[in-house]
Amino acid sequence: MDLSIGEVSKRSGLSVHTLRFYEKEGLFANPVRRTHNGQRIYHEEDLEWLASCTKLRSSGMSLAAIRRYVELTRQGPGNAHERLALLHDHEKQIEAQMRELQECLDVIRYKVRVYAEHVARGQSDELWNPSHRDAGTDRDRTMSDAPCAAAEIAITDCLPTRREQRQ
Amino acid sequence: MDLSIGEVSKRSGLSVHTLRFYEKEGLFANPVRRTHNGQRIYHEEDLEWLASCTKLRSSGMSLAAIRRYVELTRQGPGNAHERLALLHDHEKQIEAQMRELQECLDVIRYKVRVYAEHVARGQSDELWNPSHRDAGTDRDRTMSDAPCAAAEIAITDCLPTRREQRQ
């Protein structure tokens, strides 16, 4: 039932370096035992705990926050309140993060759609080339009128138009 | 219509340091002009572009990737395909990120719920305190037997089902 650091590394997906680092940083729920000659011994529960940790990490919780949480658990019972607060806090953060991602996604999807259309029509070159103004005047204007998000396109994507404005 | 670095800083939310840094890193769509004595001059479009950049950044696109994108736009028309690929790629990444966050959220919400219940019942102390063995032998045993890590669950949280499986 004892696991070596190498096994834990394989099963957790964390490098042995990282495992030792996490230990040094106090991220293990219970102290890692050693063999007579100093090698680390882990158990299934450590893997479970690591799984939780990586979940927290991958959702953006800092190592410091995880450590705080670990410390609370190590103190034993009686601080459910604090732990709850910590978790709840992080929950809110994840929600905020997701909202933000959703927004970004909307913008990007819009762009992808626009680009995809152009590429599909094989018109990409003419459309965006200032030397072919006549080919897409309307389009260009609408784009630069579009609010920021769309404008980005007017921007990043339609630099030519802007260049012209400046000339 | 000209904006100083200070104004852009205020309006974009990026520090002047960061603006100069971004410029050095080649993240501006068009070269930043200067006044006769070397001060940077920005325009509305730069703000729009920065808004797009921060959207990309906040959705986890690296500065390097943004730079690649900028370079494509700067090259002018004719590479819609590459730009599309880049965006599409990032779209996939955001989606993956969101799935991951959702998973984390599920776990955390579960934990929060469990903790909240305990706290609400005011039982937190007894429940988790080994010195009240009699108060909930079954539970307590599981908990204190559960090696802290599991304990995490027990964990942090108590994944009752798992605890039971262990008994």
Next chain:
DNA sequence: CTATTAGCTAGAGTCGCCTCTAGGTCAAGC
């Protein structure tokens, strides 16, 4: 005319999170 404020550059420093190196021990297999 001086003080303040905003800007400039080059480059150093910081922070979070690993990742690697050097130099060593130990157990097992040939």
Next chain:
DNA sequence: GCTTGACCTAGAGGCGACTCTAGCTAATAG
């Protein structure tokens, strides 16, 4: 007995993304 491979420690290094410092100039306000 020697090699190989997994492990150990302490500490250095690296990377991304800023953030700040030192030492400067230039315009403006009192």
